[in-house]
Amino acid sequence: MQPTDxxxxxxxFKAARDMKLVNAxxxxxxxxxxxxxxxxxxxxLERILDAxxxxxxxxxxxxxxxxxxExxxxxxxxxxxxxPASSFENALRTAIDFLSSPWNLWFS
Incomplete structure (x- = not known):
């Protein structure tokens, strides 16, 4: 048995996102x-301002x-x-959509 793509x-993507969150x-x-x-x-400085x-x-x-x-x-x-800029599910959906059909996403 093999996991699906x-x-x-x-x-x-979950591992990459988790690593990004740890870094953040x-x-x-x-x-x-x-x-x-x-x-x-x-x-x-507040104390010194009494100079x-x-x-x-x-x-x-x-x-x-x-x-x-500063x-x-x-x-x-x-x-x-x-x-995070977007939810994990949103980012995953965008990535999966792109990987499944990069031409359609790039063309639009």
């Missing part, structure tokens, strides 16, 4: 670690603005990375 393709989760964890580091620096030298204050404010911008970008990327 569709069953084999389903298992292959590890990227989100790395971004979360980076975000925590930025937040620690942000707290430090009285104008040039020091300006430098810290600029750095703070850049870190805040935090927003990381938070947005983390939410995007955590979600």
């Amino acid at each position: 569709a069953l084999f393709a389903r298992k292959m 989760h590890s990227q989100v964890k790395a971004m979360g670690d980076h975000l925590a580091k930025i937040e620690r620096v942000d707290k430090l 009285s030298v104008p040039s020091v204050i300006a430098a810290y404010e600029e750095r703070g603005r850049r870190l805040e911008s 935090k927003m970008v990381l938070k947005e990327r983390m939410t995007k990375e955590a979600r």
